[in-house]
Amino acid sequence: MESAIHTAAPPEAGRSRGSLAEDVCRRIADEIVLGQLAPGTRLDEVTLAARFAVSRTPVREALKQLAIMGLVETRPNRGSVVAALSVEQLNHMFEAIAELEAACARHAALRMSEADRAAMRQHHAEGRAAMQAGDIERYEAANVALHATIIRGCYNPVLIDMATSLRDRVSSFRRTQFRNLERMSESFEEHSVIVEAILAHDVITTYREMRSHLISARSATTRAAPAWGNAPAAAAAPLPPDPLP
Amino acid sequence: MESAIHTAAPPEAGRSRGSLAEDVCRRIADEIVLGQLAPGTRLDEVTLAARFAVSRTPVREALKQLAIMGLVETRPNRGSVVAALSVEQLNHMFEAIAELEAACARHAALRMSEADRAAMRQHHAEGRAAMQAGDIERYEAANVALHATIIRGCYNPVLIDMATSLRDRVSSFRRTQFRNLERMSESFEEHSVIVEAILAHDVITTYREMRSHLISARSATTRAAPAWGNAPAAAAAPLPPDPLP
DNA sequence: AGTCCATGAATTGCATGCAACGTGCCAATC
DNA sequence: GATTGGCACGTTGCATGCAATTCATGGACT
Numbered sequence: 001m002e003s004a005i006h007t008a009a010p011p012e013a014g015r016s017r018g019s020l021a022e023d024v025c026r027r028i029a030d031e032i033v034l035g036q037l038a039p040g041t042r043l044d045e046v047t048l049a050a051r052f053a054v055s056r057t058p059v060r061e062a063l064k065q066l067a068i069m070g071l072v073e074t075r076p077n078r079g080s081v082v083a084a085l086s087v088e089q090l091n092h093m094f095e096a097i098a099e100l101e102a103a104c105a106r107h108a109a110l111r112m113s114e115a116d117r118a119a120m121r122q123h124h125a126e127g128r129a130a131m132q133a134g135d136i137e138r139y140e141a142a143n144v145a146l147h148a149t150i151i152r153g154c155y156n157p158v159l160i161d162m163a164t165s166l167r168d169r170v171s172s173f174r175r176t177q178f179r180n181l182e183r184m185s186e187s188f189e190e191h192s193v194i195v196e197a198i199l200a201h202d203v204i205t206t207y208r209e210m211r212s213h214l215i216s217a218r219s220a221t222t223r224a225a226p227a228w229g230n231a232p233a234a235a236a237a238p239l240p241p242d243p244l245p
Numbered sequence: 246m247e248s249a250i251h252t253a254a255p256p257e258a259g260r261s262r263g264s265l266a267e268d269v270c271r272r273i274a275d276e277i278v279l280g281q282l283a284p285g286t287r288l289d290e291v292t293l294a295a296r297f298a299v300s301r302t303p304v305r306e307a308l309k310q311l312a313i314m315g316l317v318e319t320r321p322n323r324g325s326v327v328a329a330l331s332v333e334q335l336n337h338m339f340e341a342i343a344e345l346e347a348a349c350a351r352h353a354a355l356r357m358s359e360a361d362r363a364a365m366r367q368h369h370a371e372g373r374a375a376m377q378a379g380d381i382e383r384y385e386a387a388n389v390a391l392h393a394t395i396i397r398g399c400y401n402p403v404l405i406d407m408a409t410s411l412r413d414r415v416s417s418f419r420r421t422q423f424r425n426l427e428r429m430s431e432s433f434e435e436h437s438v439i440v441e442a443i444l445a446h447d448v449i450t451t452y453r454e455m456r457s458h459l460i461s462a463r464s465a466t467t468r469a470a471p472a473w474g475n476a477p478a479a480a481a482a483p484l485p486p487d488p489l490p
Numbered sequence: 491a492g493t494c495c496a497t498g499a500a501t502t503g504c505a506t507g508c509a510a511c512g513t514g515c516c517a518a519t520c
Numbered sequence: 521g522a523t524t525g526g527c528a529c530g531t532t533g534c535a536t537g538c539a540a541t542t543c544a545t546g547g548a549c550t
Contacts, residue, residue, distance in 0.1 A: 019321060019533070021309070045502070055535045057302075060503085064266070064306050068313050076264060077502055077541050089402075095352075096403040103344035157334075158341040162407060264503070290532070300505045305532085322511050322532055 020054050025062035027052065032071050032082055035172045039084035043072060070169050085173060093170050094218035100163040101151060102211035108153030109198045109206040117199060120149045124195050131188050136178050139188075143178075146191060150198070150210075174221045183220045190216065265299050270307035272297065277316050277327055280417045284329035288317060315414050330418060338415050339463035345408040346396060347456035353398030354443045354451040361398045362444060368394055369440050376433050381423050384433075388423075391436060395443070395455075419466045428465050435461065 028048070031037045048059045063080045066072040074080040085093070112120070123146040130138035151163045178184045190213040197205035273293070276282045293304045308325045311317040319325040330338070357365070368391040375383035396408045423429045435458040442450035 021533085056502095057534055057536090061306060061309050064310060065313055068310055078543090079501065092401045092403045095401055096407065099348035099404065100344070103348075107340075156337045156340055158337045158411070159344065162341065166403070266503085301532090302504055302506090323513090324531065 019058070020052075021058035021061040021065075024048070024052050024054065024058050025065050028062060028066060029069070029071055029168070032066075033168045033171050037082050039082045039172065041082045043080040043082065045079075069165060083169070085170070090170065090173060090221070091218065093166060094214065094221070097163065097166050097170070098211050098214035098218070100159065100166065101147065101214055102207050104151045104154040104156075104159050104163055105194065105198065105210040106154075106203045106207040107156065107159070108150050109201050109203050111155045112153040112198065116149060116153045120146065120153070120195060120198065123149055124191055127188055127191060131181075131184055134181060136181075136184065139178055139184055143187065143191075146195075150194075153198075170221075174217075177217065177221050186216070187213075187220075264303070265297075266303035266306040266310075269293070269297050269299065269303050270310050273307060273311060274314070274316055274413070277311075278413045278416050282327050284327050284417065286327045288325040288327065290324075314410060328414075330415070335415065335418060335466070336463065338411060339459065339466070342408065342411050342415070343456050343459035343463070345404065345411065346392065346459055347452050349396045349399040349401075349404050349408055350439065350443065350455040351399075351448045351452040352401065352404070353395050354446050354448050356400045357398040357443065361394060365391065365394045365398070365440060365443065369436055372433055372436060376426075376429055379426060381426075381429065384423055384429055388432065388436075391440075395439075398443075419462075422462065422466050431461070432458075432465075 028037070028043075037043075043063060045056050045059050045063070048063075049056045052059070063072060063074060067074040067080065071083055072080045073083045108116070123142050127139055127142035127146060130136075130142050147167070148164070151160055151167075154160065178187065190209065193209045194206060194213060197209060273282070273288070282288075288308060290301050290304050290308070293308075294301045297304070308317060308319060312319040312325065316328055317325045318328045353361070368387050372384055372387035372391060375381075375387050392412070393409070396405055396412075399405065423432065435454065438454045439451060439458060442454060
């Protein structure tokens with residue numbers, strides 16, 4: 001069960017496992033998530049078929065699957081393009097991520113194994129080192145690893161899959177999240193509170209802080225959004241209210 | 246954007262809109278959700294192609310999409326069957342639904358329009374009438390309508406889509422949820438508290454009560470699960486802890 | 491000069507044919 | 521008698537051909 005590439009793929013398992021369609025789907029998804037395929041890029045069936053040395057059929061199936069995952073947008077008889085999200089859609093996604101990851105973190109605070117806790121502390125320490133070195137790339141990697149560890153810590157495949165696939169869908173839009181060091185240290189401080197709360201099994205603090213942390217991340221990302229100019233950019237959509245229970 | 250049948254299909258719009266693949270996908274999904282296709286049923290490409298009077302290609306694409314949505318399970322070179330969930334998977338799904346719908350309800354408490362509030366009250370009143378009449382079918386319908394109204398009240402397409410598609414995936418497993426009237430009146434009382442809280446814009450009570458309401462619903466459903474016998478049924482899996490922040 | 495229509499190129503959507511994989515059964519052997 | 525090997529069938533997976541829809545460009549008419 002569980003939809004996407006996360007459960008299906010043994011990480012980096014020698015390329016070309018399973019059916020051609022799934023393989024093509026994974027490879028395209030990787031390129032989109034890694035930002036090698038910019039949003040708005042046209043995805044032509046014959047071109048892709050040629051690139052991957054397969055026929056059009058598996059490419060078609062891969063594109064349909066990617067469309068359902070939300071990574072590409074397919075218009076009838078008009079082909080597919082890499083999904084370009086409007087600022088409004090991005091806000092909705094971040095809000096959903098905040099809800100999902102906060103719920104994951106709350107469960108993780110009660111269910112994480114000792115190994116999970118150790119991994120979490122290590123990723124956080126790595127983040128501190130990256131921050132002190134002013135290495136944005138490295139901090140970004142540590143950030144992703146930390147969040148992934150917490151998400152998996154809820155031990156609920158359904159929640160894990162939804163949170164992970166949502167993260168993938170917005171990943172290419174948050175490359176510049178930590179371009180200023182101020183946001184980086186702010187993020188690190190927020191991480192510290194969350195990690196402490198999880199280690200203390202404090203579900204209330206964990207939930208509240210993870211949620212507000214992700215709302216901060218949303219603001220940091222969408223502030224930079226208008227610079228893209230690729231989307232309708234509905235005039236800096238007013239952020240809907242964010243109740244903190 | 247947004248994956249599934251919910252946004253794509255104008256409800257009951259004359260059958261056969263859009264591409265054949267999407268149409269076939271919707272029709273199969275409907276039959277699964279409505280319980281006309283029992284979990285475990287074998288889905289043969291040629292048989293389905295004959296039934297819908299199309300070729301195998303659109304059927305193939307439809308099955309792939311359904312597999313990603315989690316409604317069918319596809320094993321390589323072995324065909325597809327209607328997804329049969331184990332008790333453990335069902336628990337995970339209910340937990341995810343509880344988190345998602347509680348979040349939706351919290352936002353709905355602040356964002357619902359007056360029309361939404363009126364619709365919510367009406368569905369709740371319909372539920373009361375059904376309960377007093379002892380009509381389980383009718384209460385079930387009112388229950389679905391009430392929850393759908395609250396979910397849509399969050400005005401976040403991403404959250405709405407995730408919550409709705411999750412509900413669809415488990416819908417065929419909860420037909421017998423209210424088979425005893427005790428659970429029905431219990432459910433109604435819980436609804437009353439939630440509706441009141443939403444009308445009062447009380448985000449904290451809304452969130453807490455919706456979450457515990459859905460956890461109750463989970464217990465009511467999975468208690469009946471072993472009777473199905475179609476799944477491994479991992480010996481009445483111990484319910485994981487449910488922190489209430 | 492502007493607008494509308496028509497025709498053409500390109501791309502997707504669907505159908506069918508062929509090959510490969512997995513399954514079930516039967517028989518031969520230990 | 522049980523187990524294993526092989527064979528045949530059915531089903532999925534992929535490739536290719538044809539039809540339908542869409543967009544663009546050019547011409548003619550107002």
